[in-house]
Amino acid sequence: MNYILTILLFSFALLTDTHISTSNPRPMEDLQRSISDINQNPNIEFVVVTGDLTENGDRASIEAVKAALDQLSVPYYAASGNHETTWSESGVMDFTRVFGDSRFAFTHHGMYFIGFNSGPVIRMADGHVAPQDIAWLKHNLDSVSKAGDAPIFVFTHYPLRNGDVDNWYDVTDVLRRHNVQCIMGGHYHRNLLFDCDGIADVLNRSNLRDKDGTNGYSIISITDSIRFYERVLSPIGELPSNSAASNSPKGASNIIRHWLSLPFGKKEYGASDESLRPDFSVNKEYKNVRRQWHKALKGGIYSTPVTDGQRLFIGDDIGCMYALDLRSGKTLWTFPTGMRIVGSPAVSDGVVVFGSANYNIYGLDAKTGKELWHITTAQAVMGAATIHEGVAYIGGGDGRMFAIDIHTGKVKWSFDELQNYVLTRPLVYRDKLYFGCWDTHLYALNLADGSLAWKWNNGKSNPKLSPASVWPVAADGKIFITAPDRYFTCLDSETGAVVWRTNQYKVRETVGISEDGKTVYSKCMWDTIVALPTHYPLSISEASNSLLGERPIGEMPSNTPSPRWVTHADFGYEHNPAMPLEKDGTLWVSTKNGLLLGMDAETGKVLFRHKIGNSILNTPLPISGTECIFTSSEGTITYIKVKK
Numbered sequence: 001m002n003y004i005l006t007i008l009l010f011s012f013a014l015l016t017d018t019h020i021s022t023s024n025p026r027p028m029e030d031l032q033r034s035i036s037d038i039n040q041n042p043n044i045e046f047v048v049v050t051g052d053l054t055e056n057g058d059r060a061s062i063e064a065v066k067a068a069l070d071q072l073s074v075p076y077y078a079a080s081g082n083h084e085t086t087w088s089e090s091g092v093m094d095f096t097r098v099f100g101d102s103r104f105a106f107t108h109h110g111m112y113f114i115g116f117n118s119g120p121v122i123r124m125a126d127g128h129v130a131p132q133d134i135a136w137l138k139h140n141l142d143s144v145s146k147a148g149d150a151p152i153f154v155f156t157h158y159p160l161r162n163g164d165v166d167n168w169y170d171v172t173d174v175l176r177r178h179n180v181q182c183i184m185g186g187h188y189h190r191n192l193l194f195d196c197d198g199i200a201d202v203l204n205r206s207n208l209r210d211k212d213g214t215n216g217y218s219i220i221s222i223t224d225s226i227r228f229y230e231r232v233l234s235p236i237g238e239l240p241s242n243s244a245a246s247n248s249p250k251g252a253s254n255i256i257r258h259w260l261s262l263p264f265g266k267k268e269y270g271a272s273d274e275s276l277r278p279d280f281s282v283n284k285e286y287k288n289v290r291r292q293w294h295k296a297l298k299g300g301i302y303s304t305p306v307t308d309g310q311r312l313f314i315g316d317d318i319g320c321m322y323a324l325d326l327r328s329g330k331t332l333w334t335f336p337t338g339m340r341i342v343g344s345p346a347v348s349d350g351v352v353v354f355g356s357a358n359y360n361i362y363g364l365d366a367k368t369g370k371e372l373w374h375i376t377t378a379q380a381v382m383g384a385a386t387i388h389e390g391v392a393y394i395g396g397g398d399g400r401m402f403a404i405d406i407h408t409g410k411v412k413w414s415f416d417e418l419q420n421y422v423l424t425r426p427l428v429y430r431d432k433l434y435f436g437c438w439d440t441h442l443y444a445l446n447l448a449d450g451s452l453a454w455k456w457n458n459g460k461s462n463p464k465l466s467p468a469s470v471w472p473v474a475a476d477g478k479i480f481i482t483a484p485d486r487y488f489t490c491l492d493s494e495t496g497a498v499v500w501r502t503n504q505y506k507v508r509e510t511v512g513i514s515e516d517g518k519t520v521y522s523k524c525m526w527d528t529i530v531a532l533p534t535h536y537p538l539s540i541s542e543a544s545n546s547l548l549g550e551r552p553i554g555e556m557p558s559n560t561p562s563p564r565w566v567t568h569a570d571f572g573y574e575h576n577p578a579m580p581l582e583k584d585g586t587l588w589v590s591t592k593n594g595l596l597l598g599m600d601a602e603t604g605k606v607l608f609r610h611k612i613g614n615s616i617l618n619t620p621l622p623i624s625g626t627e628c629i630f631t632s633s634e635g636t637i638t639y640i641k642v643k644k
Helices: 024-038 059-069 093-098 131-147 168-175
Strands: 011-014 044-050 077-080 104-108 111-115 154-155 180-185 193-197 199-203 216-222 225-232 254-261 289-296 311-315 320-325 331-338 346-348 351-355 360-365 371-376 384-390 392-397 401-405 411-415 427-429 432-436 443-447 452-457 473-475 477-484 488-492 498-502 519-523 526-533 564-571 581-583 586-590 595-600 606-611 627-631 636-642
Touching: 024 216, 044 111, 044 180, 044 488, 059 093, 077 104, 077 111, 111 131, 131 168, 154 473, 199 254, 289 606, 311 351, 320 351, 320 477, 346 384, 351 392, 360 392, 360 401, 371 586, 384 427, 392 432, 427 473, 443 477, 564 595, 564 606, 586 627, 595 627
Parallel strands: 011 044, 044 077, 111 154, 154 180, 180 199
Antiparallel strands: 011 216, 104 111, 193 199, 216 225, 225 254, 289 636, 311 320, 320 331, 346 351, 351 360, 360 371, 384 392, 392 401, 401 411, 427 432, 432 443, 443 452, 473 477, 477 488, 488 498, 519 526, 526 564, 581 586, 586 595, 595 606, 627 636
């Protein structure tokens, strides 16, 4: 069918990067002006919103932007962006609860429009399209193609290209088989045209006002070509010629600017450019690294498995807890919760404990998967679990840390003074529980009753710089953490006073400790792993008052220890909060682009490398010095064994 001759001319609007925030009224003012302008344009037949609707992904902001968009006089369709998915006390579920879904698909004038998330989930990472979204995309496009040859328009937030989305090629491999006209999105806050493996990917301006006070949006017209226009509204405060309202979008200063045309018609894509694909040649270099087994789940994985010696337990992004046979990877049982599982589980005495974004904390029988108990909280539970002497410790999204008897499900105590959600795995050390929260603080609670022993702040008020993703470690009366502020910090475990603190190594949200407790490790942001001694000095009481006495919060003491070793490990830029863990002399390291490293924990020498995929590998589960299990956001679980 020749669509160029038979289609009706129509236009739609594209809004992106509105960044609505409860603490800043300006983005909402900008959005309201655009909505008013769209409602006055009879040629616009629908609106597409391509992510970063909010600044922080919080429920109040999501509801506010939904209420504003509901004022549109035409239908609208919204997909989420990285600001909805990277930080979210709801486990990224509030967007779906408020909007009904985080993706969309519909037909208009015989054409097919489909949109989905391409941003990272829960943690700092590159853009990523979840395996369940790729399966959904494939199913929908296959159905469209079977029914005919309708033109297809694809909407994402990040562009589907190398450097923006880690598994872009998995998505473009699906798109290339269909009559995809182009991809559209935002993220860069300006008008750009990219080539994504042969498919045009058009980024559009943000709705936010610029330095001159003008905001705006995009209008796309479908006729004999696909025409992109930028609608620029009059500067905020400028008096329009026909209105007394200074913020009215009607006036002489409103302009519409054509900036791009793309051909419209039947699309056929040739072979993909293989030179753009990830390079797996490192696996040929280290042939002694073997995969004992490799399994793909239906959903992405953002947590670390645990084992009871026979079974492996892991949750996924579609809300299912799995028990797998440790040695074969065979599925033994599954337990669906209906909403994503982000936090790593814990297992002890035949009980598996974990939280779900469905607001519940569960205790399951490790052998059968039967529910023993559950506790319903007031918000999503994303914290990783720790079990110590029959008590599970796990944090939720409702500002609480729980202590739960794993056999009865009874809450022994809960600490409810947190001002944000918990993501980390709590640390039990001596008589206290240590954990970070996205409210900028590291907390120490007394194990006996959950009372606050102390809390510490790195001197930053921005929640995004909180020590919240790192799993704290301890030795010699000291707690060790890193945070997005790029400092390695050592605190006295009893008082929370700073023992030493350094930004020399540009660490970020990763820390591990040797089995003998003498060395702490951290993965740095540029190619480097650093190992520092824990015994320096032994405790704050042994340090001189001139070095470790009273000082302003965040001030760096001058007694930072010299490193045991620093290794430039050649893994590139790195911001994945996966902890480096040591077992039997091997330090196992995960990266954001699917590369794992094995290092000599004593010397820092790189022993081997292996590339599993091209997306984030979570904190590993070492089984021995030669065996380790890795999970990935691609939904894979891989059992690695190294021959010596």
